[in-house]
Amino acid sequence: MAKKAELSVEDRLRSLYDLQLIDSRVDEIRNIRGELPLEVRDLEDEVEGLNTRLEKLNGGLTVVDEEIKSKKNLIEEAKTLIKKYAEQQKNVRNNREFNSITKEIEFQELEIELAEKHIKEFKVQTEQKKEIISETKDRLKDRQAHLKHKKSELNAILAETEKEETALVKKSEEYQESLDERLVNAYHRIRANVKNGLAVVAIERGASGGSFFTIPPQVQVEIASRKKVITDEHSGRILVDAQLAEEQKEKMQKLFAKLS
Template identity: 45%
Template sequence: MSKTKVQTVEEKLTNLYKLQYLTSQLDEINTLKGELPMEVSDLEDEIEGLKKRIVKMEENIKEVEHEVSRHQSNIKESIELIERYKKQLDNVQNNREFEALTKELEYQNLEIQLSEKKIREANDRKNTKNQTLEEAKARLSLKNKDLESKKTELQEIIEKTENKEDALMKKKLRAEKNVEERLLLSFDKIRERTKNGLAVVTIVRGTCGGCYNAVPPQIQIEIAQKKEIIACENCGRVIVADDVATSVDKIDRSESPEEQERRRQMIMANDDMDD
């Protein structure tokens, strides 16, 4: 806070409302961005996970293909052995040789049948894995399109609001220097526990502009007098008089809420042009 002079209560209230006014505009920019930054980050993580999964599935398919190739080699080897044993059968000298060759032939035929079964099973696994792989690739393609769309949307918002956001941040930092440390701490704490981010409000139709609970008439009078900083008895938000708020945001509180909102938008648009 500036130490050039002691602030009056009205000056403290004005500085607090100015800080709220600037902070609310930054909140609106973040609301405009919405969940996009988080969605982009989540999509990037999901896409990275999908890519790793696809690589793993492709490796598994290659392993199955190697398994099929190995069984095919076994079949080829068995066929060659069968041809050799059949030729040897023509030259057997005794029953023992005949029985030995016959057993070898049976064994190699069984090896072929087993390898053929293993190939069928492996091909079934490969087909299943290929189907899962194609589904993962299709999902990856959709996620990439979704990511590009959200990135484009986010970038457009950033480009549209970047200059304004930077200007508001500089103004907010300057405004914080004009607020007492204890009030600044209270301001931040109240913002943390409220959904709308409002720590400093005005009276709206006899109620607190933050929680909309009734403000007693005597308290309203004390707020208008600006002799002390008064907080809402229900929500703890600081309540300032209308003229304090108007000195900052230039909004006439005697107008209808709709007219106030229209004027607020006009003022913000002019601020954008000034920035």
């Protein structure tokens, strides 16, 4: 494996600040996407759930319709039997036969009454199910439209930023490869523990970037000399002087313009 070229402290500071600018740009791109991928996934799950619910509701409606048909058939059969028994009553030979047929007629009349009651109940269920189906369809239509909009929004952002993000991630890896592993590990550790992922910051108005803690004048002179890597005792961030930061920002802005 080829040995890494030994960088001066100043070169390491410049590379570290470049790495920070690259990673911050990647963070910015990912923040633009924000919660969109998660929103799209949640909407897809909701649409799938609503479709499943509709299938079950329609299935339930079919079952109720079949029950109504069954009860209507039972009523027709009972009416046929009543007509048949009524004819038989005309030819009975004694009261016992007459009473027996009368009971059969009464039983079929009760069957008709019960079936009609069930049909009314099933019709109420049908109306309720139809109302829920209608509401579910409206909800599904709304969620599908919202999903289409969010997908379009996400795809537009991806189309605009995916190429740049991929190129920037590759550049970040290249810069990390050029730096000492211990320094890169320290950079990632600081970046994970500070606000906005800023592990390397410039001195601004005598304080470390993003901090209200003043850097002593002697330490500012040491930072400006670029002879060693110095960290802020309050935030732990790696510090660079404003001039170096400005020079690297200008350099990286040209790179970002090419990649975007």
